[in-house]
Amino acid sequence: MTRCYNFCAGPAALPQVVLEKARDEMLDWHGAGLSIMEMSHRSPEVVGVAQRAEADLRELLGISDDYAVLFLQGGASTQFAAVPLNLAGENDLADYVNTGQWSKKAIAEGRRFTRVNVAASSEDSNFSTIPPRESWQLSADAAYLHYTPNETIGGVEYFWVPEASAPLVVDMSSTILSRPVNVADYGVIYAGAQKNIGPAGLTLVIVRRDLLGRAGDKCPAMLNWQTAADNDSMYNTPPTFALYLAGLVFEWLKEQGGLAAMERLNRRKAGKLYAAIDSSAFYANPVEVQSRSLMNVPFTLADDALDKQFLAEADAAGLLNLKGHRSVGGMRASIYNAVGEDAVDALIAFMQDFEQRNG
Template sequence: MRAHNFCAGPAALPAAVLERAQAELLNWQGAGASVMELSHRSPEFVGIAERAEASLRRLLGIGDDYAVLFQQGGASQQFASVPLNLSRADDTVDQVVTGQWSKKALAEGKRLANVNVASSSESSNFTTIAPQSDWSTTPDAAYLHYCPNETIGGLEFAFVPKSDVPLIADMSSTILSRPIDVDQFGVIYAGAQKNIGPAGLCIVIVRRDLLGRARENIPAMLNWKIAAENDSMYNTPPTFGIYLAGLVFEWLESLGGLDAMYAINKRKAQTLYKVIDDSEFYANPVDPQCRSLMNVPFTLADATLDKVFLEQAEEAQLLNLKGHRSVGGMRASIYNAVEQASVDALCEFMHRFEKDNG
């Protein structure tokens, strides 16, 4: 029996995808070998990668003026790749800081460029986002970087920033949860381990006119132009990750695409937030206008009950609800593969726990 998995990442994968991968694991489509044993140069695996990219392009409406790259190193490697590909050492870049992941991107950016913090939510303990009219951006910045959804704090942008310079988005914990207009962005990157597939893979969607801006001393493995020219196979790519990602993309298409997924995700989030908001026992610290669709942090009125809550939740097969150490409390990550039934089970447990301990 599979438990209800609310892990922030590596996160739940769709059962249908895991079952298909299980069935194909030893002998992929009659090839006589596992997909993990196929050469990345073979026609079979090239076909897998091409189908995965085509499916992702359909889901997000990605035009030919964007390259789609399958990269290694997760999203954290892109914290360095972005400034190395898009700026010179003496350029100014703008960054918006709304949580722990954009703080990490900021720290890496400062090592490689002159960074202007256009806006920061740290004074509110990352519970709200300032309107863009209050930001202090640089007119000739090389780019503007932000994180649309902060996994740890459950803080999400309700708007896409307007920008005259390339807009760069770390969409690791929000990509594929709803439709987006890719044309609003210069670069979108996303670690796979939330809504795409297994950890270790990172998707980079980059407007082609931004390729070729990289610094001369950039490592080849970080150079998006080299990756694009080699169809993400400059080196051996994360083949199993690409294969599983492709299955996830097909699964999303079979559900009706991102419009259908968005409707499902809104229902899940509304169900959980209602339990929190209707209770004096639970609380969510985030400005309601900035609440995340994917990551729902909440606290108990009596923090001494946290350990008991987590122990009893695990006994009820409700896993990975402990909040990040920098925030405390609880956090339920309800990514695409987390079903409504799992959210309902969590809500029922929360009602029972409040009744017994409130």
């Protein structure tokens, strides 16, 4: 079987060696006579898998004991509600920065549970920029400041951490593990797994322990971070197979040299693709250069009447899932950790050939 190159924004590509290991262990995990997804989540085997995954994640990100690591369900979108329910009351104020579709969804959900101040927005530029920090109108008494370090749809990424007196809460779904971060800069980091961590179904929350225990009585137990922390993420049955696969991805990342090595690779991949776009009069990227995402590269064709032909020929060439999000159109190449440099090289070669034939 020849595997195609997968540029999907999520559920995204997984390392082939991880998939092969999961395949080999599917029917008989470590001689147990059954698969890991058939075992009780309270068995020593599954508890051990969860503990190893957490230890490896802590090592990769340098997470101190000041933070709890939670493996949850519901996707990052569930955390849009969990964040205000855990950190703010109905009459409290929370600051949000709006840099794209995921920021907008977090803001809309936040408003259901607390007062929201939109401190800055790049909507007037069609989310092609990050508002400069000096333009932000932060509240003096905000319970937290929420922003999205990487907007998957628009392809904008922060390469700096904003200064603020309130705890920083970030949705890192599409950038986590792509490069080193200083976890101590943040109060809460949350992320859906289906981009750089593992398959859909698992959600990661890293929360500073002094922020636990603030949820009010109306917060459902399943959304209460304290409940999850008190039960080692096993208040109910966790997504055991997704957690197992995430653990394999963490092991793979360590084998690649950790996050510093991944950053070097990701910068090289993105640099190649942006250079190919910028050197062409046929393709264009709408994002300001200093805010271009390393993970999600949107681009348009000079003649959008060629979009369908481009996608059809790309599919036939084994370059899959390049269609841009329905809200913005065009194309988008998501080049997460598991998308190799060979995939980017193949995409660039196809783009150049398509331009030569149709430009």
